[in-house]
Structure formats: C-alpha cells, structure tokens
Amino acid sequence: MQTQDELAGAVDKDLRNILINPNAKDPRVLGVRVWPQAIPQFLIGHFDLLDAAKAALTDAGFKxxxxxxxxxxxxxxxxxxxxAYESAAEVVDYLSQYSNK
Ligand SMILES: Cc1cc2nc3c(=O)[nH]c(=O)nc-3n(C[C@H](O)[C@H](O)[C@H](O)COP(=O)(O)OP(=O)(O)OC[C@H]3O[C@@H](n4cnc5c(N)ncnc54)[C@H](O)[C@@H]3O)c2cc1C
Structure with a gap:
C-alpha cells in the first residue's frame, strides 16, 4: 500500500508527462482520497442512452x-x-455556419 505522499508523487509525475510543463513548480497537495472500488465504468447500454439524450436535445430544439x-x-x-478536442471540433463545425466566409 502506497503512502499519501507516494500517491501524490505518482499523480504529479503522470501529469507532468501528459499535461503540463515538466519543469512546472511542485504541486500544492490539498488532499489525497483513496477510492477502494476504483473508477466506475459505463454499464451496457450506456451509448444507446447517450444517443437518446443527444437526439432528445435536438428534438427539443437545443441545437x-x-x-x-x-x-x-x-x-x-x-x-x-x-x-474535449472532439467536442471543440464539433462546436467549431457548428459555429462555422454563422461565419462570414
Ligand atoms: C478519484 C478518481 C480517480 C481517478 N483516477 C483516474 C486515473 O488514475 N486515470 C484516469 O485515466 N482517470 C482517472 N479518473 C477519471 C478521470 O479523472 C475523470 O473521468 C475525468 O477527470 C473527468 O473529466 P471531466 O472533464 O468529465 O469532469 P471533471 O474533471 O469533473 O471536470 C468538470 C469541471 O466542470 C466544473 N463544473 C461543474 N459544474 C459547473 C458549473 N455549473 N459551472 C461551471 N463549471 C462547472 C467542475 O468544477 C470541473 O472543473 C479518476 C477519477 C476519480 C474521481
């Protein structure tokens, strides 16, 4: 079992690799919380539900x-x-209809 400092250090190391400047200042750790049952995953049928939610937004006029x-x-x-990149592309695509080309 890792200590809280070891857990915070592992997270910091990963984030430096994938997100931020490797030379960034050390993080200020506000707290460490351990979730013994790990990350919840999608249930079977999740994407059908998501498609239905998207269709409902369109049908309700929330373009x-x-x-x-x-x-x-x-x-x-x-x-x-x-x-997030996919969402940004979706938004740009949607907004392009309003641009003055
Ligand atoms: C304890 C824990 C451990 C995890 N460990 C891992 C891991 O090891 N590896 C991994 O790949 N993934 C891990 N995950 C999963 C991953 O971190 C999350 O799935 C991911 O961060 C969710 O990103 P998100 O943008 O959907 O939501 P969030 O990161 O929750 O972002 C939502 C943002 O919206 C803001 N917000 C909410 N309501 C409003 C509002 N009304 N107005 C304005 N802003 C608002 C919030 O403040 C927040 O900044 C972990 C998750 C948890 C909880």
Missing part, C-alpha cells in the same frame, strides 16, 4: 448545446482530453 465530459468520451483522463 448548439453539446454534451461533453467523461460520460460522453470515456472515463479515463486521456479519453476525456481526446473527447
């Missing part, structure tokens, strides 16, 4: 409202980041 986050892209942080 231009986009769903995003781990329940759309996938739970893992890397997928959340990829999903």
């Amino acid at each position: 231009g409202l986009f769903l995003g986050g781990n329940y759309v892209s996938g739970v893992a942080l890397g997928r959340c980041i990829e999903g």
